[in-house]
Amino acid sequence: MxxxxxxxxxxxxxxxxxxxxxxxxxxxxxxxxxxxxxxxxxxxxxxxxxxxxxxxxxxxxxxxxxxxxxxxxxxxxxxxxxxxxxxxxxxxxxxxxxxxxxxxxxxxxxxxxxxxxxxxxxxxxxxxxxxxxxxxxxxxxxxxxxxxxxxxRFFLPRLFTLDWTANQSGETPFDWQDRDPRRTLRRLIFQAPDITKVEIKRDDLVEFESTSADNSFDLISNGRSPLTNAYVLDFLQYGFAEDGRFPTFARKSLDFRITKTNAGNIRLLVDQIEQVKALPQ
Missing domain, CATH: 2.60.120.730 (Jelly Rolls)
Structure with a gap:
């Protein structure tokens, strides 16, 4: 800093x-x-x-x-x-x-x-x-x-929603299209009641993998709260906002692989930080 x-x-x-x-x-x-x-x-x-x-x-x-x-x-x-x-x-x-x-x-x-x-x-x-x-x-x-x-001003907070659609049950890959080195994620809330697992791959390397039950355990262990009918991906759950923010940049792909028991819509609440100016040296 x-x-x-x-x-x-x-x-x-x-x-x-x-x-x-x-x-x-x-x-x-x-x-x-x-x-x-x-x-x-x-x-x-x-x-x-x-x-x-x-x-x-x-x-x-x-x-x-x-x-x-x-x-x-x-x-x-x-x-x-x-x-x-x-x-x-x-x-x-x-x-x-x-x-x-x-x-x-x-x-x-x-x-x-x-x-x-x-x-x-x-x-x-x-x-x-x-x-x-x-x-x-x-x-x-x-x-x-x-x-x-x-x-x-060096950073701008951003709060918005996206809509993803799983056309079938089981695992569905979603490409995070806004792969920008200036933008990092604080948390994502996947609003769907039947998500059983989330996996994130950056350029084919797995960076996150957790079932719904394991993720809820981690949230509670770190003083956060799971939500009813949602899967919460809290990158700041350990309490370190500078280190924990998840970069959206990828050379080739940033894939979110969502496993659901049913086909259907996923409403995605995005909590993001955008760097709008280079930091002073």
């Missing part, structure tokens, strides 16, 4: 702040807010009075490009897997990793914002006709845990 990078980050002493009110809060609407840029965001909390299933999508953009895109339910699943406290009426977009063993690891995924950034946050709600209780008048408030401003 560069000493200059550590100096830029400064003290790790997050402070809570209420954010400005969101615009266009209502059923069938896409509530929005331009984020005040300059601080470093450790997380952003969405306080609401809705059923979490009525929150169709929480997203964030930087310069018009999306880097966060999850449903309310998916944000809760991510928190549960990390054994973070989950409370009705609150969702958290997690950037830093407070449960890591080193300060560098805790801060590896924080959202550094610069004064000239244009960052938007959106919360999209169901229509009143499809909402679980249309009598409720939607309320959304935002708060954040922030640390001091930094002069440069």
């Amino acid at each position: 560069s000493q200059l990078l550590a100096f830029n980050r400064g003290r790790y002493a997050p402070k809570p702040h209420e954010l400005n009110p969101m615009n266009a809060v209502g059923y069938g609407q896409k509530a929005n807010l331009r984020l005040v840029c300059g601080p470093t965001y450790q997380n952003i909390e969405i306080k609401h009075n809705l059923n979490v299933t009525d929150i169709l999508k929480v997203s964030m953009t930087l310069g018009g490009k999306e880097f966060v895109s999850l449903t309310g339910v998916e944000l809760n699943e991510l928190a549960k897997q990390r054994k973070l406290y989950v409370e009705a009426g609150r969702l958290v977009i997690p950037f830093s990793n407070p449960q890591m063993r080193t300060r560098q690891g805790v801060r590896a995924g924080e959202l550094v914002t610069l004064e000239n950034d244009h960052i938007m946050i959106y919360v999209e709600l169901k229509t009143s006709a499809s909402a679980s209780d249309s009598e409720i008048v939607p309320e959304i408030k935002l708060r954040a845990q922030t640390t001091q401003a930094q002069p440069e």
